[in-house]
Amino acid sequence: MKHKSLVSIDDYTREEQLHILDLAEGFEANPVQRILQDYVVATLFFEPSTRTRLSFESAASRLGAKVIGFSDASSSSVSKGESLNDTILTVSNYTDIIVMRHPREGSARYASEVSPVPIINAGDGANQHPTQTLLDMYSIRKTQGKLEDLHIAFVGDLKYGRTVHSLTFALCNFNATFHLVSPEELKLPSYVKRKIKDNNLKYYQYTDLHDAIPFADILYMTRIQKERFSDPIEYERVKNAYILKEELLEGSKPNLRVLHPLPRVNEIETAVDKNPKAYYFQQAQNGVYVRQALLASILGVVE
């Protein structure tokens, strides 16, 4: 993966994705290695995303790299009207790799075309966030012992949820069965469902969370945002139907684990946190190992 930018999850083949997960296992076993001490990593966050930025900076720091960058556009030359092209070409003089988050869709692809150093996309608008997908895959494989033949239940906002779309695409390579739980207004878009069908896989749609849980190996919760609803009365009607309460987990499969890309608001009751099936905080921790694997692999320090 040396010098290979990661913009979309599809940029890496199934084998390359699995290779990153294997490398991440090594970093989980041995997270502090100073293998990047001669490297500089830039984190360019044109919009704030504290969680993702800290995860990348933690990954880089534990490998001994120096981290430079900015955490929102107002503190950078962007606020003076500099073009993305110029920002990338300038910063690439100072760094060996660029991790970028940007509010515009397609910004990371463009940056990867103009940049002489590799780009890792840490989210471009509503489009792609491939490192989230890889850490989700890592968490699924770690908790289930495999990625193949699993039943995945996605819950909440399946229409706008970027993480849901990317993970669905990735799991289409692993013979998954999809259980899609959402209000009518927030169903999975047809192009994502078409991708499932094109791979001869199955999906089932539900409006009631109870109905899907017994099938699931992975219960992937997402937040339903009020502003997604055209009718506020409809939001009030459905908002409580997609909250995970501990009693809902009774009767679920013993191997079921609950994932969530975080931040959580109220869609998982805090009582669930202590349930052994809750896995979302470990999932966030796994993000550091996956990002260590990506930085080390793209910089060519590990094979």
Add this chain to the structure above:
Amino acid sequence: MEENKMRKELQVSAIENGTVIDHIPAKSVFQVVRILGLENCNEQILFGTNLESKKFGHKGIVKVANRFFESEEINKIALAAPTATLIVIKNYQVTEKKRVEIPDHVYKFVKCVNPNCITNHEAIPTRFDVIDKEEIKLQCLYCEKVTDKNNMTIL
């Protein structure tokens, strides 16, 4: 048929050497002119629109003297004028006649439909893969969203 041909030649006069683009949808003539960059062409250009057509009711036609287009260049107009026919004229004679074909890739002249696409905010030429030639669907290589013929704007 003969009579129709005669009338057409009266409406837009013949050229000695060059290219005739016929059967352009009447409303797309100016788009075709723009896509081919004919605004900056110094050769004689004749065009007509809202001409009668047996096939289409109304059509447009563009005649460019002393210009011969590569397929790649002419296929760009297929998005705006999928029905267009290309006729090569040498010494007042038709030497070649062919239909335009939808290209595999579209570069620069179509606007991405996604208002949040980076190409709509910075000076970046658009790039698309044509993912459906019948329905005419273009996938942006940057934001990955699909622009189709119903929401397509020619730049």
